[in-house]
Amino acid sequence: MPEVELPLIGDAARRARAAARVLRTLPTATKDGALLAMADALVAHTDDVLAANAADVEAARAGGTPDAMLDRLRLDADRVAGVAEALRQLVALPDPVGDVVRGSTLENGLQLRQVRVPLGVVGIVYEARPNVTVDAAGLCLKSGNAALLRGSASAYRTNTALVQVLAEAAAKAGLPVDSVQLLPAERASVGELLNARGLVDVVIPRGGAELIQRVVRESTVPVIETGVGNCHVYVDASADPATAEAVVLNAKTHRVSVCNSAETLLVHRDYPQRERLLAALVEAGVTLHGDDASRAAHDAVVPATDEDWATEYLSMDMAVRVVDDVDAALDHIAAWGSGHSEAILADSATAISAFVAGVDAAAVLVNASTRFTDGGEFGFGAEIGISTQKLHARGPLGLPELTSTTYVVTGSGHTR
Numbered sequence: 001m002p003e004v005e006l007p008l009i010g011d012a013a014r015r016a017r018a019a020a021r022v023l024r025t026l027p028t029a030t031k032d033g034a035l036l037a038m039a040d041a042l043v044a045h046t047d048d049v050l051a052a053n054a055a056d057v058e059a060a061r062a063g064g065t066p067d068a069m070l071d072r073l074r075l076d077a078d079r080v081a082g083v084a085e086a087l088r089q090l091v092a093l094p095d096p097v098g099d100v101v102r103g104s105t106l107e108n109g110l111q112l113r114q115v116r117v118p119l120g121v122v123g124i125v126y127e128a129r130p131n132v133t134v135d136a137a138g139l140c141l142k143s144g145n146a147a148l149l150r151g152s153a154s155a156y157r158t159n160t161a162l163v164q165v166l167a168e169a170a171a172k173a174g175l176p177v178d179s180v181q182l183l184p185a186e187r188a189s190v191g192e193l194l195n196a197r198g199l200v201d202v203v204i205p206r207g208g209a210e211l212i213q214r215v216v217r218e219s220t221v222p223v224i225e226t227g228v229g230n231c232h233v234y235v236d237a238s239a240d241p242a243t244a245e246a247v248v249l250n251a252k253t254h255r256v257s258v259c260n261s262a263e264t265l266l267v268h269r270d271y272p273q274r275e276r277l278l279a280a281l282v283e284a285g286v287t288l289h290g291d292d293a294s295r296a297a298h299d300a301v302v303p304a305t306d307e308d309w310a311t312e313y314l315s316m317d318m319a320v321r322v323v324d325d326v327d328a329a330l331d332h333i334a335a336w337g338s339g340h341s342e343a344i345l346a347d348s349a350t351a352i353s354a355f356v357a358g359v360d361a362a363a364v365l366v367n368a369s370t371r372f373t374d375g376g377e378f379g380f381g382a383e384i385g386i387s388t389q390k391l392h393a394r395g396p397l398g399l400p401e402l403t404s405t406t407y408v409v410t411g412s413g414h415t416r
Helices: 010-023 028-044 046-062 067-073 077-092 131-142 153-172 187-194 209-218 241-253 274-283 292-297 306-310 326-336 349-358
Strands: 100-105 111-118 121-126 146-150 180-182 202-206 231-235 262-268 287-290 317-323 341-345 363-366 403-410
Touching: 010 121, 010 146, 010 180, 028 046, 028 077, 028 131, 028 153, 046 067, 046 077, 046 153, 067 153, 077 131, 121 131, 121 187, 131 146, 131 153, 131 180, 146 187, 153 180, 187 209, 202 209, 231 241, 231 326, 241 262, 241 274, 241 341, 262 274, 262 326, 274 287, 274 292, 274 317, 287 292, 292 317, 306 317, 306 326, 317 326, 326 341, 326 349, 341 349, 349 363
Parallel strands: 121 146, 121 202, 146 180, 231 262, 231 341, 262 317, 287 317, 341 363
Antiparallel strands: 100 111, 111 403
16 A cells, blocks of 8 residues: 655654554563653653643633633643543553453364454544643553644643653653654644554544544544543432432533533433422523423523534533433433433332443443543543444543454464
8 A cells, every 4th residue: 555645744653653563562561660750750840831731721711712621721730740640540550462352272272362462553633631642642652552642733832741741751761762742733634644544553533523523534544433422311200319419410510521521411200309400400500401391390491402402512501301201211312312421310220221221322320420431430540532432442442442452373383
């Protein structure tokens, strides 16, 4: 296959490919030592990172960026310490490289093992959040992959400072110098990354629907698709009212700008505390967009349209619909859900069983907030994103999801 012209990222991709060949052979101790060095270096250079971030935040604010998006962009000392700690937590996690997925001895005596191996060069396209820069670099390196990071132009100063710190620390700890690279923020660099087939092994988009759809539509490189979070909470008639109120409020209001925040509330028509539940959301500052039955339950509910059922608000807004039963809730989710996270609040084992069996999502939560769909909360360490597709990986993308497999077949002079 002839190589595509890649004037912006070609050199970086070729250097990453060379680095990946070394990374796949490195022992766990070397990779873990690099992660610890990277974490220490981030803390030591906090002031440099925050100075770059302040410039990005000010430019974004001057450009009219909404407050919710500014929150995604903004770093402070605690957040820098948090992303550094996430690198340290990766050290405590098992290295997936070399794990035997399955193995057997064939009838002819051949020893067959399916072994986890790195993907190679992983390109990550993401928006705003500079913490993704650190999480992605750490996850890629621990799993033996080289990382090509293409963050948004709004965070370019911050990402440049972060990658400089990470790359220098990793190189001093024994990793190839080009293990982690930041790609140019020019719009054309995304197109080049998506067409770097043969140099880049997989691309992972993390961001809004427009970004994800562009990557899926245009990429000639295989894509692990992360998805938007149009997440639902269904409150069954059997739900405990105190539990329902606490979980719904947490799912909606804990942090509205993230993909695992709940966007639609589905309430069984016989749930006895419907009015109180809607009032609690309104009192918390949530604007409710509801159907006729929801509007009848609280006068602050504004009329909902099909656009509301389809919207990932990422704000203090929530769609509300009253449904006849669990099957009606499942029908609504099937029509409007994004396959990310869906929750049921119920004491009825029958309702729970029907919901878990009938809903199609990367994560299904029973009497728990959608906010728990997260690599860290699942005990996987940091994550690159939540995969909503069904091939290769689904749910939080942690270390095992950043590997492929190789079959190792060992004989003693076998011929066929």
